Amino acid sequence: MSARRIFARPARFAAIAPYLWMVLFFLVPFGFVLKISLSQTAIAQPPYTPVFDFAEGRAALAAAFAQLSFDDFRLLISDDLYILSYVRSLVVAVTSTLILLLIGYPIAYGMARLPQRWQGVAMMLVIVPFWTSFLIRIYAWINILQHDGLLNKILLALHIVSTPVVWLSTDSAMYLGIVYSYLPFMILPLYATLSRMDASLLEAASDLGASPRQAFWLVTFPLSLPGVAAGALLCFIPIVGEFVIPDLLAGSNSLMIGQTLWLEFFTNRDWPVASATAVALLLLLVPPLVLYDRLQRRQLEGNG
Amino acid sequence: MARTVTRITRFNMTSLALGLAFLYLPIVILVIYSFNASRLVTVWGGWSLRWYHEFFNDAAMLEAAWMSLSVGTVSATLATLLGTLAAIGLARGERFRGRALFSGMLYSPLVMPEVISGLSLLLLFVALNAERGFWTVTIAHTTLTMCFVTVVVQSRLTSLDRSLEEAAMDLGCDPVRAFLFVTLPQIVPAIVAGWMLAFILSLDDVVIASFTTGPGSATLPIRIYSEVRLGVKPEINAICTLVIALIAVIIVVASFASKLSGARGESAAPL
Structure with a gap:
């Protein structure tokens, strides 16, 4: 037997x-979400009627199956509120991911082209905000964007606007917050692929007569696509379910799905509907999650 | 001539500088305004430590801060232990049954929307009839953050030169001792970085803590969040500055630890 096997x-x-641990605290809880999403709302503590109890044996289980309630899911489909928040979440996530890519790519590209000893410093500078509290960073923007905040003061002083602009409780503020919070997640995987790229490929392209622009679009960009995919998934999936940023920065007239779930759970205390919302959100995220899992596994175990 | 393609351009430098300014400016402004003497957050009234004073006399805030620090310490320690074990299993366990499920369970929480993780854990705790408070939040944070520890430690383990541990075993070491004396010293910086990342993530979380905590035991982010919803308060600026300072100290210690052991910088990378 080889040492490796031993x-x-x-x-x-x-x-x-x-x-x-993960089975008990990650996998099993999804079973409970599924179970409660199929039960009826009740004014009780906890606020739902249990669907089935495994202790009651097989016959009870069969009887319970006949009573499974899909009402909560029917509600999700029939009520505009839910459909609209799913659509809004997807639109917000796609738009933000595109903006993140447009902003993050040039930054990552710039980092990858720095002299070797500066690259570590630049990477550290990008990681540090990621380590800094996410809530605090959103709060920092509220400071700047509020009615008599710094941004309006500057705009007024420069005579760009004559009355203060309403920034808070708008979609632009929300997009700003999302882009700001997720930028490191986009930059890091992009930088990882771009910095690993063999510079001699570009020299070869140039020797063969490609202009820098052609070399970029024909060599660099196609080779960086795995990084683009990783960064996009790393941003897209959590943004779909984002709660804090839209809650603090966007207006309250249209909600993202994370906010709807929160509202059902904490304000309406309707646990079954909240669970059904979570199940539907999870189903929506399965394809990107599978893709992400595959990328992550390839990256972490490729040379193992 | 070929050099021109790989040379750094002015466009590269500008986008880098603007990007970094975008990342740091809001935090700098927040810190500066925390020293503002004026009650109005937007009017500059000179330098003062007034709001720090206010925070240290705010019993409810201090209690929340204490709760967060203890949840963070306990959960980061548990997460580091479990995450490191998981990383060893994934990086050295070769193929085993249930491996795909295992890695899937460890990688998906990294991107899983927090509302889903929070809700599902709460339903588990309710079903188990567990009293909600310190321990439920700690378990929830351990579950989330151990995945980050796993990724950090696993990427260090896969980049190690395995011939060292194989040599130790050829010379008569059993696998456990080979691991303890050869492998472990090499991954210590990644483990330290993992603990710090877990601590910071726990200190930062609002959503999962809101779901899993019970009445009367709010964490600092939960308190900050409910204050922030009501608007900007100078005291919050002071608290945020203190949290940033704490995190800064942690980062300095982490990078110092990885320098000291001569590790490559990438072990401190979060993902």
């Missing part, structure tokens, strides 16, 4: 504890 057995033993 090493593998205790390594697998090491995985048992985290495996059980």
Whole structure:
């Protein structure tokens, strides 16, 4: 037996504890979300009537299955509120991801072209805001964007506008907040692929008569597509379910799905509908999640 | 001639500078205004520590801060332990049954919308009849942050030269000792970075904590969040500045730790 094989057995033993932990606290809870999404709302504590109890045995289980309620899902389809928030979430996520790509790519490209010893510094500078509290960074923008905040003061002083502009509670503020918060998530995977690129490829392209622009579009960009995909997924998936940013920065007349779920849960105390909303959101995210999982696995285990 | 293609252009420099300014300016402004003497957040009334004073006399805020620091410490420690074990299993376990499920469970929380994780954990705790408070938030944060620890430690483990641990075993070490004396010292910086990342993520979370906490035990972000919804308050600027300062210290320690052990910078990368 090779050393690798001997090493593998205790390594697998090491995985048992985290495996059980993730099954109990990540996988099993989804079962409860599914179960409660199929139950009826009740004014009780907790506020739902249980669908089935495994302790009651098989016959009870069969009886319970006959009673499964799809009312909550029917509500999701029939009520405009839910459809509209799903659509809005998707539109916001796609738009923000595109903006992030347009802004993040030049930055990552600039980083990858810095002299070697500056690249580490630049990467550190991009990572630090990611480490800084997300809530605080959104709060910082509220400081700037409020009615008599810095932005309006500057605009007024420069005579660009004559009355203060309403920034808070608008979609532009929300997009700004999203782009600001997720920018490091876009830059890092892009930088990772761009910095690993072989510079001699570009020199070859240039020797063969390509202009810098042609070299970029024909060589650099196609080779950076895995980074583009990773960055886009890393931003798109959480943005679809984003709650804090739209809640603090956008207006309240149209909600994203994360806000609808929050409202059903905390304000209306309708746990079944909140669960059904979560199940539907999860179904929506399965394809991008699978793609992301595959990319992540290739990146982390490719050379393993 | 070929050099011109790879040379850094003015466009590259400008986009880099603007990008960094965009990332840092709002934080700098927040910090400056936390030292503002004026009650009005937008009017500059000279330098003062008044709002820091206010915070240290605000019992409810201090209690929330204490709760956050203890949840962060306990959950980051648990997460580092579990995440490192998971990373060892993934990086050294070769193929085993349930591996795809395992890595899927560990990678998807990195991007899973927090409302889903929060809601599902709460429903579990209700079903288990667990009293909600310190421990439920700690378990929730451990579950989320151990995934980040796994990624950080796993990427370090896969980039290591495995011939060292194989040599140790050829010379008669059993796998456990080979791991403890050869592999572990090399991944310490990644483990330290993982702990700090887990602590910071826990200190930052509003959504999952809101779902999993019980009445009367709010974390600092939950308190900050409910204040922020009502508008900007100078005291919040002071609290935020303190949190930023704490995080800055942690980052400096983390980068110092990885420098000290001569590790490559990438071990501190979050993803």
